Amino acid sequence: MSILDFLRARKKAPTASIAKERLQIIVAHERGQRDEPDYLPALQKELVEVIRKYVNIDHEQVQVALENQGSCSILELNITLPDR
Amino acid sequence: MSKIIVVTSGKGGVGKTTTSAAIGTGLALRGHKTVIVDFDVGLRNLDLIMGCERRVVYDFVNVINGDATLNQALIKDKRLENLYILAASQTRDKDALTVEGVEKIITELAEQFEYVICDSPAGIEKGAHLAMYLADAAIVVTNPEVSSVRDSDRMLGLLSSKSKRAEEGREPITEHLLLTRYSPERVARGEMLSVEDVEEILSIQMIGVIPESQAVLKASNQGVPVILDEESDAGQAYSDAVDRLLGKEVPHRFLEVQKKGFLQRMFGGKE
């Protein structure tokens, strides 16, 4: 271990702030999912199957999200097509 | 009017039973007729924490099945006039508790008692769901640690959507957060999430912050709820939480690092 590494290791990063940041992200994500209608995962799966008839994509390359804006909701579809 | 309060968490081993025993005893100490109900089927433990394990004859499931009356199954606390315990069954049958059965017994208890405290099992499955289903208020027990905080958030979501109140479109369950096993020393060193951190992440206020304390193990060894150890930090913190539950405004204690005395510093004080 070099002297620099040693000094760095001694000045411990405050891990609580890392925990807080990670939790804020995951909690926001999970709260978003909680309000989603139950059919969203099934919708995503079927969409992947349809697109697959034409292009070879993975499940992760299709993202479906429902955003609520006042009285209406927007269904957002994000499909990443592979490199040509 | 009677109030049904569930003590729940999602994650296991965070301090639900310790909290149920302390809060229930605290309410009885203040003159409220209270019963603490153990919902942890197969893993009965409240009886040990309350020190009445040798007096359990009938349990929750016996009453549901009609093998005993409620009054036969209720165990009266030896220390406090107003305090009763209903033990969980040790059966391995996971379906021993039913929605109808639980509803019938809890409604009957609500007629007799001012406070019905439901000690939930861990998890978010059937047992935990039954424990919270009829609640008017919830105490979500959390440790300042990532998985516990995340699970608490999931539990808060379930409380707002899966209760009888939610189903009937009534006012939702009143949610309280109780942070326990808190170590101000570790927070000061940046090793542990602080009270403010957890409040900010979950956007919910604390009904109590209970320090990590040797008094808890000492109390459970003896079968005495820790709130009866009035000298102890944890006992006093629980006592404040009970006051807050009853609507009093009480400042939080034990959030700062305790300065060690000269002798403690010399001989290495215990944390």
Ligand SMILES: Nc1ncnc2c1ncn2[C@@H]1O[C@H](COP(=O)(O)OP(=O)(O)OP(=O)(O)O)[C@@H](O)[C@H]1O
């Ligand atoms: N403030 C505290 N300080 C120190 N130890 C504590 C504190 N609170 C709880 N504990 C300890 O944590 C352990 C778990 O507590 P408890 O049984 O109350 O948790 P639980 O949430 O009911 O667990 P389960 O999910 O298994 O029902 C026990 O050994 C208890 O003594």
Ligand SMILES: [Mg+2]
């Ligand atoms: Mg327990």
